[in-house]
Amino acid sequence: MKSKSQNSKVYIEIVKQLREMIAADGLKTGDKIPSERELSERLIVGRSSVREALRALELLGLIETRRGEGTFIRDFQGNQLVQLLSTFILQDEKARRDVKETKYCIEMDCLRLILQKDPRFKLEEIYKLAKEAEMNDDEFFHHLIQLADNHLILRIWAILKDYYHSQDFEKEIARPEEYRALLDALVAGNEELAIEKYKELRKMSKS
The missing domain is CATH 1.20.120.530 (GntR ligand-binding domain-like)
Structure with a gap:
């Protein structure tokens, strides 16, 4: 079983991968991102870890979940806080x-x-x-x-x-x-x- 410290590193890595994936796919404000299941398969990680990473992005105001519709990009390009957290904290x-x-x-x-x-x-x-x-x-x-x-x-x-x-x-x-x-x-x-x-x-x- 992974320790909490190991889990937190996985969580940070997923946030980084999500940021890179959004940039690579050319997604912009208002665009819909893949579902938890799709992200889990694409990033080869557990759905619970994906869910935590998405929650972090939502708390930062970078994405928003609309019931029955999915999860959408907010102001991703204009916010560098996720990059700051994922590349500095807990290193x-x-x-x-x-x-x-x-x-x-x-x-x-x-x-x-x-x-x-x-x-x-x-x-x-x-x-x-x-x-x-x-x-x-x-x-x-x-x-x-x-x-x-x-x-x-x-x-x-x-x-x-x-x-x-x-x-x-x-x-x-x-x-x-x-x-x-x-x-x-x-x-x-x-x-x-x-x-x-x-x-x-x-x-x-x-x-």
């Missing part, structure tokens, strides 16, 4: 650590954006999540990042989150009161306290 141990650091930086920047946009009236739903005995960290931060109202940041965070989970980092779980403390700081409009509570939640050093 060495430092890059692997950079995934974690970048994910955390994005989350902290989103806290600052939230405070700039002052969506305190929308935090009630997230408070309900914070009452759970075991908080789903991904769900919690997905809701928070949505409040930052920046779709590109949300897409980048989602991709980094998937890479993060593929690399056997320790599962991120904080106590419900730690999540609530972060929310309290946001409601209070206190950026310094919000960042402090975030670092405590992530068990980051205060230096």
Whole structure:
């Protein structure tokens, strides 16, 4: 059985192959791409791996799936993010650590954006999540990042989150009161306290 690290390398390679295939076939914005089954046969990889790669491209806004119609190219030529991710991230141990650091930086920047946009009236739903005995960290931060109202940041965070989970980092779980403390700081409009509570939640050093 392949390790998660091996699977992640296969996943990145598929994204690269998809990019090359789209360029070689001369596909452009609005064109339909082959089905999962066809891509699996053409690239000689499992359908589950193809599905993951397509999901990454969709999160980046490069393709879109229309129910009953198929999957279509969006702005592929104008977006270099997939190339950046597929040729840089996870190529060495430092890059692997950079995934974690970048994910955390994005989350902290989103806290600052939230405070700039002052969506305190929308935090009630997230408070309900914070009452759970075991908080789903991904769900919690997905809701928070949505409040930052920046779709590109949300897409980048989602991709980094998937890479993060593929690399056997320790599962991120904080106590419900730690999540609530972060929310309290946001409601209070206190950026310094919000960042402090975030670092405590992530068990980051205060230096």
